[in-house]
Amino acid sequence: MADATVPLTKSGFDPAALATRAAIIVAVGVLATAPFWASRADLRMLMEALSFLALAQMWNLLAGYTGLISVGQQAYVGLGGYLFFALAMFAGIPVLWAIPLAAGVAALIAVPVGWLAFRLQGAYFAIGTWVIAEVFRLLAAQFPALGGGSGISLPVALAKSIAQTRGGRETVMYYVAFGIALLSVAGVWLLLRSRWGLALTAIRDSEPAAASLGVDVRRVKFMVYIATAAGTALTGAFIFLQKLRITPEAAFSVTEWSAFVIFIVVIGGLGTIEGPILGVILFFALRDLAADWGTWYLIGLGTIAIAVMLIDRRGIWGALRARGVPEIFATRRVLK
């Protein structure tokens, strides 16, 4: 293994790097102009896909780099959604400000919750987080002001405060989704290239080795847990702004916000930034294809996830990387 630092600015001509850079710019450009070319249905689908991308990046950051397998991140999707509704409806916070604020409050709540969850290790942590998400779901149903078990809708006046016309609202909401997704990808990328990234990569490769290098493994994991809780809640707040209605079942759905998200990350490729992106594209393509399959679609999805674990647990991107496809988001400082 040779140590080599990836230069931040590339000197010399590298066609592969130029091509990937061009591809990123084109992709971001196409997405950034979507309200001008996409149909209303496409725009809604894109918003949903961008939300899933953000959720997938958060789960990937947690599981792929710190090894914390959570089956309970729906706790923060739902918490973000409910906090957003509460802040916007009862605290009078402007709708677009209520979204980041909900994420901030969720991060605060994640501190004691994380303390509790961290008392469990490995697979027990996974199920423990699920119990906590269930507690959140059952508690949400106990607040009559938030609609109790049957849920609540966002008042029309609040929705209209974003923009008067439906088209205008959808454009604004699209850019919120676009911003959140961009933030999740860029945030994870920058985090991994920072001093923290070294610690995270060390933890991913070997926890004992990281600890022997002086990394405070527990603290780093906890900080990442809080950060992903905030990112997940941010996305959750947006998701329920887009849906305009929230119920405990929808907000804390394990299938929607854990199973789908985990399958996206794992099928795409865990522990890479490209994996979740690829996973989201595949997931939505498959969903489009299987629109009429009903339960068979879910059976198929579960089967694919199992197949990935049996055939190549690095996922599609990991398998492509092993066959020489270059990294798009260079985060590694050490070349293997």
Add this chain to the structure above:
Amino acid sequence: MTKLLEARGLTAFYGDFQALFGIDLSVDIGETLAIIGANGAGKSTFLRTITGLRPARGQDIRFDGKQIAGLAPEHIHRMGLSMVPEGRRLFPSLSVEDNLLIGASGGRTGQWTLDEVLKLFPALTERRHHGGAELSGGQQQMVAIGRALMSNPKLLLCDEISLGLAPKVVREIYAAIPLIRERGTALVVIEQDIQQALKVADRVYCFQEGRVTLSGTPSDLSLAQIKQAYFGTEVA
């Protein structure tokens, strides 16, 4: 042919790191062999490869006339090849008796029974219902050897059985080896204590950096030869 175990050109890798470079080694029926060598010479890797704990597909290892390379460790064990692992590795939640009985899981019966093992190591008799963790280091080693004997092996591999034990205890444990031999069991003993190895063995192999650097009977080998084979430097 009287060869019980015969390995030819054995290699082993940990990723890119090569640990064994073509080891040729054989054990005769009833023979006691000692393998000596410094830390990292490949002695334990050799035993782990022979026993099937490390993958050995495509290699050439014959035991009792049959090719065993690539077989699962439990299959090799059931053919009569048993190992006392490095560090003893008793099962902490099992009593002494249960630790011994579990050694017979492969179903090989013969002279070694629970009673016979307890006769070999009388110190264990009164502690047979104690947990493995409550024993002294020497007693733990006795359990580990007894556990391996419970499968009535044709060949018993002992990995560093004197490690970390007081000289008196080491003598006690080595006193059992002639009693094991006498029942026809062949032994391979990995030992860092050269004197101890020369005393007990019919033949000695010296490993250095994954190669056999010397082999022969103790009486044929001079101390200078052994030191050179062991440390790899010319000794004046």
Add this chain to the structure above:
Amino acid sequence: MDILNLLIQGTLLGGLYALFAAGLALMFGVMRFINIAHGDFIVVSAYLLLVAVLTLGLHPLVGIALVTGLMAGAGYLGQRVLLNRVLDEDILPPVLVTFGLSIILQNALMEGFSADSQRVPAGGFDTASLSLGSEIAIGLLPLSMFLAAIGVLGVLHWIFFHTHLGRLLRATADDAAIVPLMGASNAHTFALATGIASAVVAIAGTMLAMKTNFDPTIGPSRLLFAFEAVIIGGLGNIWGVLAGGIILGVAQAIGAQIDAGFQILAGHIAFLVVLALRPRGLFAKS
């Protein structure tokens, strides 16, 4: 009298939860493996009994025996064919594979039996009760289930501490890596552990089928109950699982008394309190 009644009902419920938990604890103990689809296998067993009793017209007891044998065999095979291939240091593959199985099972049951709620009639036995004094009545079905649960745990205890298989399971739990040096195959031992766990799951699932209504989606919450009973009771202790199940059952009974929506929540809260105060459980071994 109300308190006593609550304690009795909760305790009887706890027997069932102990059975949910025993299979989970067994698999985790022997191979550090958590089956996310554990609850769904309980529900599958319930549906199998439904088919045996309502479609094939078998007596419930014959049905239970049949389902138990079927599940034990399926558990053994499933471990050998599928789950052994994803067992290693990395916990993601087993979690993900069983999560995938959970989704598949739920939707396959949905496809086969619809989302309708079902129940297996226990032939009048389910409504019979034993009255103690004027205010306390103990249902015969819950009582016999509780006794059966203790019987199953007793059999597990006997297997663990008085058979060679039990010795092997304990050794494997201690240090699976060197068990092959004892002449026993890990793949086989793991599969036997799953086979036994699946038999317990089947007994639990068939009891559930006669006790309450069930539908394809209730598996995950049974997994959580099982998990909570294991953690409350503490690892490495068969009877701790019973204590954990009873504490969970009593907590749920008290919660249900306060408010119907509080039943499950109260159980979760009891679990979280134990986790906060005694993360290794109340009756953990050493």
